[in-house]
Amino acid sequence: MIEESVIQEIKDRSDIVEVVGDFVSLKKSGSNYKALSPFTDEKTPSFFVSPSKQIFKCFSTGKGGDAIEFLREVDSMTYIEAIKFLGEKYGVEINDSEQDYNTNNEKESLMIILNKSKDFYKDNLNSDEGKSIALSYLEHRNVSRDMIEKFEIGYSLDQWNSLLDYLSKNQFNEDQIQKAGLILEKNDKKYDRFRNRLIFPIHNISGKVIAFGARIISEKKNQPKYVNSPETPLYVKSNVLYGLYQAKNIIRKSDNCILVEGYTDVISLFQIGIENVVSSSGTSLTINQIKLISRYTKNITILFDGDKAGINASLRGMDLILENDLNVKIVSFPEGEDPDSYSKAVGKDKFLDYVKSKETNLITFKVDLLNSTYKDDPVKKSEMIFDIVKSISKIPNSIKRSVFIKEASNSLDISEQALITEMNKLLMNSENKFTQSKNYINIEKEETAKKKEINSAINFYERECVRMLVNYGTSDFEVLGLDRKSFIEYFLNEIEDIEFENKNYLKIIEVFKNEFKSNRVIDINYFLDDKYNDIKEDVIDLSANKYEISKQWKDKFNIHVSDEIDSLKKTTYTNILRLKFRLIRKMIKDNLKNLSKSDMINIDKETLELHNKLKSAEMEIAKQLGNVTTV
Numbered sequence: 055m056i057e058e059s060v061i062q063e064i065k066d067r068s069d070i071v072e073v074v075g076d077f078v079s080l081k082k083s084g085s086n087y088k089a090l091s092p093f094t095d096e097k098t099p100s101f102f103v104s105p106s107k108q109i110f111k112c113f114s115t116g117k118g119g120d121a122i123e124f125l126r127e128v129d130s131m132t133y134i135e136a137i138k139f140l141g142e143k144y145g146v147e148i149n150d151s152e153q154d155y156n157t158n159n160e161k162e163s164l165m166i167i168l169n170k171s172k173d174f175y176k177d178n179l180n181s182d183e184g185k186s187i188a189l190s191y192l193e194h195r196n197v198s199r200d201m202i203e204k205f206e207i208g209y210s211l212d213q214w215n216s217l218l219d220y221l222s223k224n225q226f227n228e229d230q231i232q233k234a235g236l237i238l239e240k241n242d243k244k245y246d247r248f249r250n251r252l253i254f255p256i257h258n259i260s261g262k263v264i265a266f267g268a269r270i271i272s273e274k275k276n277q278p279k280y281v282n283s284p285e286t287p288l289y290v291k292s293n294v295l296y297g298l299y300q301a302k303n304i305i306r307k308s309d310n311c312i313l314v315e316g317y318t319d320v321i322s323l324f325q326i327g328i329e330n331v332v333s334s335s336g337t338s339l340t341i342n343q344i345k346l347i348s349r350y351t352k353n354i355t356i357l358f359d360g361d362k363a364g365i366n367a368s369l370r371g372m373d374l375i376l377e378n379d380l381n382v383k384i385v386s387f388p389e390g391e392d393p394d395s396y397s398k399a400v401g402k403d404k405f406l407d408y409v410k411s412k413e414t415n416l417i418t419f420k421v422d423l424l425n426s427t428y429k430d431d432p433v434k435k436s437e438m439i440f441d442i443v444k445s446i447s448k449i450p451n452s453i454k455r456s457v458f459i460k461e462a463s464n465s466l467d468i469s470e471q472a473l474i475t476e477m478n479k480l481l482m483n484s485e486n487k488f489t490q491s492k493n494y495i496n497i498e499k500e501e502t503a504k505k506k507e508i509n510s511a512i513n514f515y516e517r518e519c520v521r522m523l524v525n526y527g528t529s530d531f532e533v534l535g536l537d538r539k540s541f542i543e544y545f546l547n548e549i550e551d552i553e554f555e556n557k558n559y560l561k562i563i564e565v566f567k568n569e570f571k572s573n574r575v576i577d578i579n580y581f582l583d584d585k586y587n588d589i590k591e592d593v594i595d596l597s598a599n600k601y602e603i604s605k606q607w608k609d610k611f612n613i614h615v616s617d618e619i620d621s622l623k624k625t626t627y628t629n630i631l632r633l634k635f636r637l638i639r640k641m642i643k644d645n646l647k648n649l650s651k652s653d654m655i656n657i658d659k660e661t662l663e664l665h666n667k668l669k670s671a672e673m674e675i676a677k678q679l680g681n682v683t684t685v
Contacts, residue, residue: 067144073121111598118594132162175208175253212250235283257299265289292340296333304329305350319393326402359392377448383413421465447480515633524596
């Protein structure tokens with residue numbers, strides 16, 4: 055176990071802006087930062103980071119928390135993994151000599167096994183067999199020692215059980231080793247999945263190994279060139295991009311991501327100094343991989359090998375990029391060349407010159423492909439034209455669509471109106487499906503809304519009261535111009551006679567109250583511990599503010615807008631009064647039901663008396679609040 059003092063030191067040193075910035079491109083927005091949510095596919099930023107509160111809040115999903123919670127959400131880390139990641143980032147030493155390798159957390163256990171295996175494969179490079187086979191192969195391919203180290207390349211020995219024996223000796227569980235995808239079982243015998251192969255570790259976004267790719271380097275026949283890890287609880291191929299861990303900061307800095315096919319393409323480009331490059335590992339680009347890239351840039355340059363069959367296969371998934379409003383350029387290499395071989399032949403400057411001179415957008419690329427391949431085949435040509443129009447229809451921006459339609463019309467020598475007509479058919483069909491889905495969802499929402507309508511006003515003002523507590527619980531304010539009184543003391547005194555209906559809000563108040571009784575004044579960070587998981591999301595939601603008045607309003611335009619903290623006591627008191635007013639109106643409504651049950655002769659005196667008291671209290675509060683509009 056990691057000591058609490060060490061965890062606290064890590065939390066104190068962590069800067070949530072730096073941590074989130076490693077995964078998402080943040081932009082300053084007033085005193086906060088904003089970005090597109092890394093959890094959803096959105097076009098407008100709804101993800102906010104508050105440096106002053108050291109929290110994040112995603113308004114599109116409701117997720118929020120501190121740096122630890124962000125790492126757990128964005129990269130599926132366990133609590134311990136997030137702590138270790140931050141400890142390493144901020145130079146806090148963690149003593150894990152007593153690490154339990156048979157931990158109850160499956161993902162954490164698999165992660166430990168995979169990273170231990172990575173070290174084993176790396177050490178194998180320095181064995182006699184590794185030097186004579188793997189290192190000599192890497193030297194022949196001109197892979198430098200720096201790249202071997204950067205990408206943690208290793209070697210699996212030409213033995214059936216070398217890794218299994220090693221992990222078993224280190225007391226790892228065989229079932230867990232198998233779940234990690236490292237061994238196979240046949241006829242009740244277990245053996246290593248990777249043998250006599252070059253090992254390419256596949257890292258998650260935070261640098262931990264989650265899988266392996268293994269390339270054959272022997273002359274054995276009937277063997278696949280590559281063998282990859284199977285999908286596991288840690289590794290889903292369609293959610294991962296090889297090299298992203300190493301490339302992410304350069305991608306953000308250059309505002310462009312180069313996409314290649316294989317591991318060696320990535321490594322070769324890195325070696326000549328082109329580091330904004332990742333690989334889809336030989337598969338068509340998926341929606342989740344596109345979302346990964348969009349965290350860092352909206353611009354993708356795809357490098358295709360000089361293989362027309364491969365290009366045609368890859369093009370089928372390109373519409374996803376357009377649909378997600380990313381800008382894509384395509385470059386194809388001469389027949390027989392790929393980014394690996396071409397970069398080694400010409401070097402960085404000539405490679406970049408080639409890319410710049412040959413890159414073209416997806417629509418133009420498809421048009422050129424049609425003109426060069428299907429020009430004399432009317433059937434194939436019409437199919438390709440429809441495919442081009444379909445691609446253009448995926449672009450969310452109507453101006454971009456118009457530009458591409460005009461270009462396609464000129465290049466294909468086809469009426470612009472004919473292309474627009476076909477595109478509109480596709481758009482209308484898509485819109486109809488969306489509308490039907492939307493209507494169905496709206497019906498469900500309306501039914502749900504009706505059920506919640508009765509108590510919505512009370513819940514709103516309960517929320518406003520607790521929001522003040524969460525945000526200003528550590529504040530104080532002047533009383534009668536003489537002394538100062540703590541906000542928490544004032545707040546607890548004013549709500550003493552209110553029974554909050556929302557159980558989570560009630561618990562938040564209780565925590566503040568109990569800590570105050572022990573002479574401790576707490577803030578939102580106190581609730582970020584796992585023991586408050588049931589109310590943590592509410593606390594984050596109450597403390598996060600999506601909108602902020604720009605400083606320029608005051609500094610540049612001399613527009614003064616009062617902040618609620620400037621009149622903290624008045625704002626708090628008003629919110630509490632409004633809550634009491636709503637509660638009294640609800641009590642009046644319930645009491646009237648009891649009165650209606652009485653006949654005119656035998657009116658229940660207690661019920662009538664209570665009604666009069668409640669009406670009197672309602673009028674008094676209404677007077678204090680001024681003009682009140684009731685719900």
